[in-house]
Amino acid sequence: MSDLKVYNSYSRQKEVFTPLTPGHVGMYVCGPTVSGESHLGHARPYITFDVVFRYLQHLGYKVRYVRNITDAGHFEEEGREAVDKIATKAVLEKLEPMELVQKYTNLFHWAMEQFNTLRPSIEPTATGHIVEQVEMIKKLIAEGYAYETNGSVYFDVKKYAASYDYGKLSGRVIDDLLETTRELEGQDEKRDTADFALWKNASPEHIMRWQSPWGVGYPGWHIECSAMATKYLGAQFDIHGGGMDLLFPHHESEIAQSTICNHSAPVRYWIHNNMITINGKKMGKSYNNVIKLTELFSGNHPVLEKAYHPMTIRFFILQTHYRSTLDFSNEALQAAEKGLKRLWDAYEKLQAMSYTSEAGTRQLSGQKSEVDAELEAKCSKLITELPEFMNDDFSTAKVLANMFELVPVINSMKDNIIPVSALSKETFELLQSQMRLYVEGIFGLQSVTEADNEKLKGVMDLLIDIRKEAKSRKDFVTSDKIRNQLAGLGILLKDEKGGGMSWAIE
RNA sequence: GGUCCUGUGGCCGAGUGGCUAGGCAGAGCUCUGCAAAAGCUCCUACAGCGGUUCGAAUCCGCUCGGGACCUCCA
Numbered sequence: 375m376s377d378l379k380v381y382n383s384y385s386r387q388k389e390v391f392t393p394l395t396p397g398h399v400g401m402y403v404c405g406p407t408v409s410g411e412s413h414l415g416h417a418r419p420y421i422t423f424d425v426v427f428r429y430l431q432h433l434g435y436k437v438r439y440v441r442n443i444t445d446a447g448h449f450e451e452e453g454r455e456a457v458d459k460i461a462t463k464a465v466l467e468k469l470e471p472m473e474l475v476q477k478y479t480n481l482f483h484w485a486m487e488q489f490n491t492l493r494p495s496i497e498p499t500a501t502g503h504i505v506e507q508v509e510m511i512k513k514l515i516a517e518g519y520a521y522e523t524n525g526s527v528y529f530d531v532k533k534y535a536a537s538y539d540y541g542k543l544s545g546r547v548i549d550d551l552l553e554t555t556r557e558l559e560g561q562d563e564k565r566d567t568a569d570f571a572l573w574k575n576a577s578p579e580h581i582m583r584w585q586s587p588w589g590v591g592y593p594g595w596h597i598e599c600s601a602m603a604t605k606y607l608g609a610q611f612d613i614h615g616g617g618m619d620l621l622f623p624h625h626e627s628e629i630a631q632s633t634i635c636n637h638s639a640p641v642r643y644w645i646h647n648n649m650i651t652i653n654g655k656k657m658g659k660s661y662n663n664v665i666k667l668t669e670l671f672s673g674n675h676p677v678l679e680k681a682y683h684p685m686t687i688r689f690f691i692l693q694t695h696y697r698s699t700l701d702f703s704n705e706a707l708q709a710a711e712k713g714l715k716r717l718w719d720a721y722e723k724l725q726a727m728s729y730t731s732e733a734g735t736r737q738l739s740g741q742k743s744e745v746d747a748e749l750e751a752k753c754s755k756l757i758t759e760l761p762e763f764m765n766d767d768f769s770t771a772k773v774l775a776n777m778f779e780l781v782p783v784i785n786s787m788k789d790n791i792i793p794v795s796a797l798s799k800e801t802f803e804l805l806q807s808q809m810r811l812y813v814e815g816i817f818g819l820q821s822v823t824e825a826d827n828e829k830l831k832g833v834m835d836l837l838i839d840i841r842k843e844a845k846s847r848k849d850f851v852t853s854d855k856i857r858n859q860l861a862g863l864g865i866l867l868k869d870e871k872g873g874g875m876s877w878a879i880e
Numbered sequence: 881g882g883u884c885c886u887g888u889g890g891c892c893g894a895g896u897g898g899c900u901a902g903g904c905a906g907a908g909c910u911c912u913g914c915a916a917a918a919g920c921u922c923c924u925a926c927a928g929c930g931g932u933u934c935g936a937a938u939c940c941g942c943u944c945g946g947g948a949c950c951u952c953c954a
Contacts (some may be wrong), residue, residue, distance in 0.1 A: 405953070412954090419954045541883095547952075550882055580909090587914045595952085617954030618885095648885095648953070654946065658953055691902070694893060699886080699947075709904035716903085727933085771894050775902035785918055789911090792919095850913060857915080868917050876917085 378433065378765045381697060382612075383621065384543050388767055390576045392640065393612050400611035401427065402603040402641075402679045404620055405497070407444040408478035412485055412663035414687070414702060415617075415657040417648045421688055421818075422696045422768075423615045424491040424649045428816045429764055440606045441494040443482075445475040446501045446582050446592060471581050475501075476702035483870045485667045488684035490818045500593070504584045506601040510635055511572045511586075518636045523563040524577030525589035531568040534630050540600045541854050543629060543644060560727060570627050596627035600640070603628075609636035617742040618646040619656075647696040652677075654701065665702070679704040682711065683822050688713040692770040693816055713778075718821065719779040719878075721813050723788045729795075729802045746796040749783065754801050756780055757808050764816070773812060780805065789871045821877040834865075843865070 378391040394401045403423045406412055423439075430437045511527055516521035519530050532538050535548045550569040571594035576583040583590050603611065609632070616625065625644065625746075632640035651658045652663050665675050673681030690710035694700045722862075756776045763772040784805075786792040794802060811818050837856055844852035857867045864880040 406954080408954090416954050422954095426912075521916075544949075545883055547883070551950075619949070619953055623948060623951085649948070649954075652949075656948070656953090660951090662954065688891090698893080705904080709892060711904095713903045769894080772901075775894065778902055782919070789918060791911095817945070845913085848913075854914075861916095869912075869915085870917080871911070878917095 376762050376765045379767055380645060381642050381767045382642075383618075383646045385563075386737050389643065390850050391612075391643065392465075393435065393799070394610060397434070397436060399613065400607035401429050401430070401437060401439045401613040401615065402599070402607055402611065403439070403441045403614075404599060404616035404624070405442040406478075406482050408475050410478060410659075411666045411668060412482050412833060413666045414656060414670055415664065417485075417489065417667065417687055418650050418691055418696070419617050419647045420486060421490055421691045423490055423645075424489070424818060425692065425770060425816060426476045426615070426645070426768060426820060427492060427494075429768065432811070432816055433866075434597070438496065438607065439492075439494040439496065440496045440603065443479055443497060443499045444595070445472075445479070451728055464682065472501075480670070485684075486635075487670065488780050489688050490685070492785045496606050500598040500602075501582070502675075503598070503605065504593065506605050508573075508584075508586050508630065510597055510604070511593075512573065512599045514631065515637050517634050518788045521565065522588050524593060526563055526571060526575040526774060527588055528564050528569040529572055529627065529630060530565065531570065532566050534634065538630065538633060540630055541626065544626045546622055546626065549641070550682075559879045570596060570623060571595065572631075575694055596624055597631060598767065599624070600635070603631060603640065604636060610638050610640060610642065612641075613643045613645055614641040614648070618648055619658075621646060649701045650691075650702055651702050651826075651848060657702065657762045677704075680705050685820055685822050686711045686714055687821065688817075689717075689774075693711070693774055695767075695769060695771050697767075714819070715822065716781060717774075717777060717813070718819065720784045720788075720823075721809055724806055727788065727794065727806075729799050738834045740847045744795075745798050749792070749796050750798060750801055751795060753780065753783060753805060757804055758800075759837050760808060760812055770817065772818075777809070778813065780809070781823070834877055837868070838877070841875065843872070 379388045380391050382389045382712060383385070392484075401423070403419060420441075423441075427437055427439050449797060453806070461642060466855075480865050511520060514525065514529065515522065520527050521530060522871060531540060531548070531551070540546075541548050541551065548568070573586060573588055573593055574591050574592040575589060576688065580592065582593055614625070614628075622875055651657060651660075652665070657663055657664055665677065669675035669678065670682050670687065671684060690707055693710060693713075756779055759776055763769040763776070783792065787794050787796075797805070837860070841853045843858045844850075844856070858879070860867055866878050866880060868876050868878070871877060
């Protein structure tokens with residue numbers, strides 16, 4: 375099998391993935407800031423890296439997947455004062471900061487569960503790692519790359535840039551950065567505008583604050599990820615993921631901090647997902663165009679024509695390569711919804727089929743049961759390409775395209791248009807197992823209808839029996855009545871070839 | 881202003897030199913008591929202008945359009 379190749383944002387090219395420790399992978403992904411509800415844009419990295427996580431595990435790696443919860447330390451420009459974002463909202467909502475943080479953490483976990491994302495191996499919180507952050511800042515000061523002013527500590531970018539390549543990850547030119555001036559709080563405290571905060575002095579109105587060698591304050595944003603990644607994954611680790619918008623300054627700063635502290639570049643493969651756009655614009659707080667996940671699931675938002683199932687969103691995201699922008703629209707989402715249904719229906723049919731009995735039936739009915747060489751070759755090609763596509767920088771869109779090419783084959787076998795025995799037993803079983811692996815195991819897709827109610831199944835079996843009897847008597851009044859009334863309840867009955875019936879909840 | 885990315889059929893989106901992407905929508909046909917589903921077929925495009933090449937959506941240049949980052953941001 376081909377090697378896994380990943381696009382490394384740092385080198386700007388695809389590289390063969392070789393983990394630092396054979397058999398093990400350390401992966402860090404920037405988690406959510408739990409000062410508010412997650413929106414559609416947030417869904418992308420967590421679904422993307424969930425698939426990466428699943429795929430790496432499938433390849434046999436033991437993966438430690440660390441995804442933090444940022445529950446303190448981000449700054450938000452609020453008038454003239456840079457205020458701890460979480461503290462600000464807490465005041466507005468009259469909540470304890472930790473209550474607020476807990477609320478949105480819970481909501482985030484709930485949404486991730488809806489998307490069927492696997493839980494990370496470790497989910498550290500920023501507030502739980504103040505000590506590690508303080509230690510790291512101390513080290514940076516000791517190394518001479520950070521300085522204290524008025525109870526705040528800043529990283530000396532100019533000094534760092536003199537011996538290291540600051541700006542390489544984000545393609546930034548240090549001289550340009552030094553020129554860029556902007557009125558930010560604390561700007562006069564910095565030796566240089568490009569310097570970034572490691573620790574911020576907290577004014578009395580800050581609710582979230584901690585004691586430090588530099589006085590009462592709170593940590594800078596970038597140091598949080600560096601401290602937690604170092605603690606759980608070591609000075610050097612394999613993969614660091616996140617949205618492209620984090621390239622600068624966040625990830626660039628992480629590199630600088632960790633490089634000085636640990637005397638080595640922290641990350642071997644930087645992987646960044648692109649943005650979700652709406653009407654061509656990035657979905658983000660600053661653009662005021664976000665659709666929250668709860669709104670998406672409920673359809674309760676002016677731009678939404680209807681509610682969308684979490685699996686539809688997941689499928690929608692996987693239909694595009696993670697490094698391309700993905701434009702939101704009702705039309706696109708509804709197309710994804712239908713596509714997913716078609717794929718899932720075929721997938722379920724395939725799993726319910728069995729090679730031997732079907733092949734036997736074919737022989738009895740006098741059809742040829744010879745293997746169709748052309749079909750056999752086509753199917754095995756489509757199947758063997760799946761891992762190759764995944765190995766090519768996680769080309770989920772291509773994997774889905776191949777699956778869709780297999781859908782007509784599956785449906786035809788189910789409807790006896792093609793005998794199952796047109797495929798060899800090996801290929802048929804490979805088809806079954808690979809589809810199970812990719813659809814459920816790696817892509818993490820699930821049934822949209824959740825009709826796992828045994829009693830309902832029993833009732834439906836009964837109604838189907840009655841309807842079959844009615845149909846055999848040509849009592850179409852009864853058979854239509856059953857079908858129509860069920861349709862009114864949102865349950866669709868479908869007559870299949872060969873007299874079978876199936877049903878699905880709308 | 882600086883750095884970088886991007887422009888594919890009605891819509892969404894793969895695709896880095898030659899070979900049908902795929903999905904959704906639309907049209908026709910088949911199957912069928914009807915319906916739905918399913919199957920088959922069709923619609924086959926690469927912003928514009930030049931250049932390189934036997935050959936370009938794919939490489940180069942220019943023009944026009946869109947976007948991201950430079951500030952919190954997935």
